[in-house]
Amino acid sequence: MKLTGVELRRISMPLVAPFRTSFGTETTRDVLLVRAATTDAEGWGECVAMTAPLYSSEYVDAAADVLRRFLVPAVASVSSAVQVAPALARFHGHRMAKAALETAVLDAELRASGVSFARELGAVREEVPCGVSVGIMDSIDELLDAVGGYLDEGYVRIKLKIQPGWDVEPVRAVRERFGDVLLQVDANTAYTVSDARHLARLDPFDLLLIEQPLDEEDVLGHAELARQITTPVCLDESITSARAAAAAIRLGACSIINIKPGRVGGYLEARRIHDVCIANGVPAWCGGMLETGIGRAANVALAALPGCTLPGDTSGSSRYYRTDITPPFTLRSGHLPVPTGPGIGVDPIESELTAVTTGTEWLAL
Template structure:
């Protein structure tokens, strides 16, 4: 597949409400989109890096720079997605930038041959159950109101962001208000240390699905130690950047569940490899989210339809974060989202909306 040019486009997507985690507050998404153009089709990829390097070391300006200077020039002639993955491997890090480029190439490749993302990846379902991530709030009453709203919308699982000082009380309040039937999990975004093990173990009383990334992203050994001190399953997120990381975590006993975020691991091909590894070892996986637009959400929903994704993911409806999405919005129905069946991602940007939110663009001729 010959690529004739690539567009790097920046868009500004204001959030419907601030989203607060242990590492900061987001009020808008500065999104880098990658558009690959070939004689047969165009393809889109979404870079999920944040404006600042807070979730991990990547950030939007850095992603645009490494794409422009290194990754795009390294594309082989006649590249397909597998060849792109191979060509980008020598460059260290920059998984989110690599994922955006690989996804755009894969989207163009699949559109050209009329195959959907779900079919290519091996999806086994036509729709996927959806959870929702609830940020840290100013008060417990505010949190309870938010959770009540999401349950009313039909979300089948609630995830609470936690940090030291905001953990036991909010979890207890949600359990007492909504009962044991609500699927509930928590996400610490690496905010704790092993010295907090006694505090974290108190979460065992609330029958949680899992605790996500309680400790530092670069410390599997400490997570393995914590897993022996808690009955709540440990799930890793930031620690897993490759199939090798997943294998190490499983071998060490550092995780009994893994959150797969395609942007974090370098793309959907690597995400599929992690899924396959986890299925072989009987480890459940679920699809995480990075406040994606409809482009990234379409690919995530297709991934979440693979058979090993047995837990509801963070594949929320478009309106969870955005008043207006850049694609036809994903809408929740009975707690589920439909898996797109059209060629490639199965969705594409709506031109007028995309133009309205565009802040910068660059065309790179190949």
């Protein structure tokens, strides 16, 4: 397999409703798609960077720039996806951009060989249970209506975004209204270890986990917090590689890990993190970044690995988009089927993709 070129495509995807977290509110996703063309097939990857550097230091314009100037030229001679990360290793950071490029190359390689992402990664399930992430709302009543709607749709786990001033009471209200529903919270780094006593007020609500309560660099703080609360601590932003995962587990900073392929540099590194979790008896699950069907297809395959034992953020397409750019992922009894076709197992719908495209750039190799 030889790469002949890479297309960078920007699309604009309006969300069905504003999605509010501690680091901002999104109403439309500015998405960067990467299409890798090879002598044997073509493949797609989705960059999950946000418009502004709020969730992480990466943002869409920077991802496009680093791909154009550095990353794409560096993979001109690769013949397999496993060669992408080593070819890019000399460039620091930019894991989301690297992940999009590696995914596109891997998709092309697997399509050419007729192998699915699920098979390549080692999936053991034909469908995966789905959770849903619920953003910060203007009122408790609005939150309860939203949660009730998602449960009616069949979601098997609810994740509430929290921040100081919006934490204990929303959790209390959801637990009282909906009983023993699987419930967890995500702080997106909004607290400090000095908030431990306050966060301990969440312990009576029997949460599955509290996700990334402290700054991503404060791994020792997470270890201290974990000793002061009984709710299991799950790391998200702090987990940037298999090495980081192993260190966090050894330090006692977490007992659960959220694996986001874009955050860690791609699905091959995500699988290594999964393997670290299995080796240490730590449950894992696949996180989400409001992906289109391209990113969602690959995430569902990852969520079907044996160590991903908790429902992930692999929601149906309609959770975020009225019209997806691929055939929609539709919830069935709280689960999504794992694609079985070659590569990621889905293709963009040309008319839908064209309708939301705001620009394309071809980089010949």
